[in-house]
Amino acid sequence: MLGSTLYATTLLIASTLLPQMQGAMSATQDEIAWVMTFNILTTAVVTPMTGWMVARFGRRNVMVWSLFAFSVMTLLCGAAESLEMLVLWRILQGGLGAPVIPLSQTILLDSFPKRQAGMVTSIFGMAVVIGPVIGPTVGSLLSELYSWRWAFYMVVPVGLACFIGLRLTLPKDAPTGRTALDWTGFLSLSLAIACVQLMLSRGQRLDWFESEEVVVEALVAALAFYVFIAHSLTSQAPFLNLRLLLDRNYALGLVLVAIYGMLNFTPMVLLPPLLQQHAGFPDSIIGEVIAARGVGASIGFFLAIFIGKVDPRIGLIGGFGVQVLSGLWLMSLDLNVDVATLMANSMLQGIAVGVIWVPLTLATFATIEARYLAEGTAVYHLLRNIGSSFFISLCVAEIVRATGTNYGRMVEMVSPFNEALSLPWVMGGWTMDSTAGLARIAKEINRQAAMIGYLNAFGLYTLASALAVPAILFVAGKARARNA
Template identity: 80%
Template sequence: MASSVTTADLPSVPAADAYSVGRRVLILIMVVLGSTLYATTLLIASTLLPQMQGTMSATQDEIAWAMTFNILATAVMTPTTGWLAARFGRRDTMIWSVFCFTVTTLMCGMSDSLEALVTWRILQGALGAPVIPLSQTILLDAFPRRQHGFVTSIFGMAVVIGPVIGPTVGGLLSELYNWRWAFYMIVPVGFLSFIGLRLALPADRPTGGSRLDWTGFLSLSTAIAGVQLVLSRGQRLDWFDSGEILVETFVAILAFWIFVSHSLTTPKPFLNLRLLLNRNYALGLVLVLIYGMLNFTPMVLLPPLLQQHAGFPDALIGEIIAARGVGATLGFFSAIFLGRL
């Protein structure tokens, strides 16, 4: 009698010794490829801002939405990774995140209006958000503990080198053809990663033990969106002399109050605010906040400044943005060296 394997028979997380060497290498390549593509799109989009601004007939603050809302969507959706993995399994969450990210990247290139571009950029950030946290988890599960340092180094090196290559090639394609091809070039590689992950990752069983705090998730999303709208449209609408800005401010404050009060009273909040009582954790968040402000602000402002006031071509802008990736690569290797002292 032939035996059948059901979902209940599958392990929730396969043991590291269950993988062959070839399968581990394939998992490493495909996982690194998917996560590198996701990290690369951020710098590619910043390189394309001047061309996209002209095509969409948008102002500089309007076209910046294509960057800022993508980052915000990623920030909001990343904490849902644990719930998604528990609900659908790590394998399905990873491969379909890569697939959805690739499809939304294609739709970004096909967008013919600012509204469509911003919408697809939001979906791109939200649907691809689980890729980075799941990538590290999958690699650490697939390799034995003695190889974790090596695998982590390979993963980190690839992720920081990707942003060097992406803006350079994207800027060159946008100058030779148009900005849409910088998005199109990611699509075949994304589908390759999707197919490779489907072949390499073993089936796992969803644990189903996690519950998503929808009240906290929706209230935080609303608060962040409201603040972003106020900051983006405030100057053009004369701030609080505008009824729209007053409404958006009220909604943002109300949603943030709901988020804080709910997070402090529910047993399993979307984000556990009590963790801020840990001094080291709170200090780490402050440093990350400062890093984000210093890192992402020039990415939005620098490309339009270089094109409109310095007259730089798109290919040269891409090389300048790629230089940030070179700095990140040097910083990565410096951190490894200093960590061994």
């Protein structure tokens, strides 16, 4: 539990530190973005290797030493003196720590009887969901009081304590004997994931398919994914066993967890820059808004303990339904929003996240054999991470596109030839008589154009929530899953 919380804490911790790190490293906005992009990429690439690593080295060794290496890399992230070294340590931090979360879930599910799976999954979900709330909240506070480095340093002592605890208590186990890594499957999947993420991260800046780089990344991703699918279906021992997708609940669970990943982190990434840059909120208030999501998630997981005892589809429909309501609420906000409204909406999102996690996990793994659990959970968390990173990239691209488009349209109206602007009750305190007056108008137009972009992103968030509901209707009920 503690290891999962620590790893989840660092997933989004850099999002609040990017402005400080950019200044400290004398980097451009594009350059500092690699600090997050490469960490997400490496996590996505290494997570599917968890099943092979457990088979090769044993569950205990992989869990213990992954956590130790993750703690050391986190220390080096805080001590980095150049952008190149910071990106390198973030790559190693994501890659070496990637097995921690899927292995934590596997160990917990194996350690308790099946009748307690709902309670265990609920408690584990708190680590996965509340960790990314703790990271930006406490990290931004420490960076404000000291420097961005302390946001990384705070993780290290807890990580080492967790390493010692696991080293002393985790039962020893022997490798299962399957030691050959399917390099064709691994490399093709890794290349496909990396190219798609790069395409989404850089597409808006490079004008999408007008750029040769984006075209090449799209073609390579499509070819690599084709090779991965063809090889996995014909190989005797594939990197990932695609035959698990014949299990209906597992296949639908992967679709739903990808949507869950889209919805989980997106508001926490989008709201801070909106509130800080355009609404004028201080960092401390933004931290309170994010913390309210953690409170809501705790309530949601508590409710999920009881909801998990009934048909999982009830909890899933209820949770995604609450997500739709929170999305519609976000779409009605403007730049004059008050803190109480933001905290209430954030808490509502947290409740939905907590309610969804337990029935989703129970329904997904209800009919999976224990020997496939490590591999199954690795793919499960891989799609959660991919859904999150891809959707965040799409939302950011839409915000940038809509801001530029709407700014261009609105500034056309600011002209001495616009008769409406000559009316005193239209202009109010704005003026076009000086450069300073025009600058103030331009700043306000940029704020409003950006708000339209954010509302479009919240619309995508709401649409994704609604699209999950039809898929839930095909999930097998509790009795059928037990008998399958």
